[in-house]
Amino acid sequence: MTPDRHGSAVITFPNDLEVVITRQFDAPMALVFDVLTQPEHVRRWGATPPDEMTECTIDLRVGGTYRSSFVTGDGTVFSFHGTYLEVEPPTRTVQTWHFNCWPDVEAVETMQLHEADTVTTFTWSMAFADQAGRDHMTRFDGQQDSLDTIEDMLRSLLDPTSA
Amino acid sequence: MMARAATTSDVFNAVADAHRRQILDLLIAGEKTVGAIVEDVSMSQPQVSKHLRVLSEVGLVTCRAEGRHRLYRLAPEQLRPLHAWVTTYEQAINDRLDRIDDYLQQLQGQGDDSDT
Numbered sequence: 001m002t003p004d005r006h007g008s009a010v011i012t013f014p015n016d017l018e019v020v021i022t023r024q025f026d027a028p029m030a031l032v033f034d035v036l037t038q039p040e041h042v043r044r045w046g047a048t049p050p051d052e053m054t055e056c057t058i059d060l061r062v063g064g065t066y067r068s069s070f071v072t073g074d075g076t077v078f079s080f081h082g083t084y085l086e087v088e089p090p091t092r093t094v095q096t097w098h099f100n101c102w103p104d105v106e107a108v109e110t111m112q113l114h115e116a117d118t119v120t121t122f123t124w125s126m127a128f129a130d131q132a133g134r135d136h137m138t139r140f141d142g143q144q145d146s147l148d149t150i151e152d153m154l155r156s157l158l159d160p161t162s163a
Numbered sequence: 164m165m166a167r168a169a170t171t172s173d174v175f176n177a178v179a180d181a182h183r184r185q186i187l188d189l190l191i192a193g194e195k196t197v198g199a200i201v202e203d204v205s206m207s208q209p210q211v212s213k214h215l216r217v218l219s220e221v222g223l224v225t226c227r228a229e230g231r232h233r234l235y236r237l238a239p240e241q242l243r244p245l246h247a248w249v250t251t252y253e254q255a256i257n258d259r260l261d262r263i264d265d266y267l268q269q270l271q272g273q274g275d276d277s278d279t
Contacts, residue, residue, distance in 0.1 A: 007257045021256055025263070026264075027268075035267055038225075044266050132254075
């Protein structure tokens with residue numbers, strides 16, 4: 001019986017440009033890597049109900065691109081895309097990150113896995129090109145109704161291909 | 164669509180400014196005069212006063228007079244909306260990672276993922 005790790009993600013803001021999230025899984029690193037990077041797996045966990053994932057393509061090689069799209073209950077579509085900068089199965093990928101709702105924001109995501117004693121630690125970091133980018137996640141920027149803004153901030157973190 | 168809250172009434176905007184966060188950090192230690200704050204930060208007195216005004220307007224600092232001095236203190240309870248937001252944010256991240264966890268357990272427990 002493995003421990004219940006639900007709710008155990010650790011979220012840190014190490015500096016003005018980064019958000020770093022760590023979480024452990026009781027699974028081999030190679031399986032975790034596949035679940036995070038293979039579209040047939042990502043489609044199984046990618047959308048936050050009642051949203052639906054309408055597109056999930058991942059060309060997992062340096063220079064390859066990924067794209068994922070979602071539709072919400074009220075028909076709103078949002079999507080993420082980027083290009084892989086580093087691909088080192090089964091431990092690491094680095095990719096650019098673009099979110100259709102924040103066209104001016106540039107970020108680089110790093111996904112790093114480490115296995116020890118049958119536990120895989122997943123470290124997911126988002127490094128924004130400038131502080132204004134990260135501040136989208138950490139403040140209301142006044143561009144939208146505040147509830148919409150919260151939704152956007154959350155969605156940015158719910159990008160499945162980034163995980 | 165709701166009207167956007169004015170900057171001065173929005174705790175999130177108030178703390179979006181690094182200088183204002185610096186002032187809040189200083190006030191964690193206790194009440195301070197404007198002069199004492201100016202000594203501890205690399206800002207002029209007019210700048211500090213301007214930031215204190217914004218922080219006062221959203222209720223993050225309160226001010227009282229003592230003799231000829233005005234003393235500012237932190238009112239941390241006004242940070243509750245921020246705390247609520249962080250909690251929501253944390254919950255959403257956890258929900259996503261928990262879904263990955265459940266899916267991994269399912270893959271390993273069943274030896275296949277044939278359910279729908």
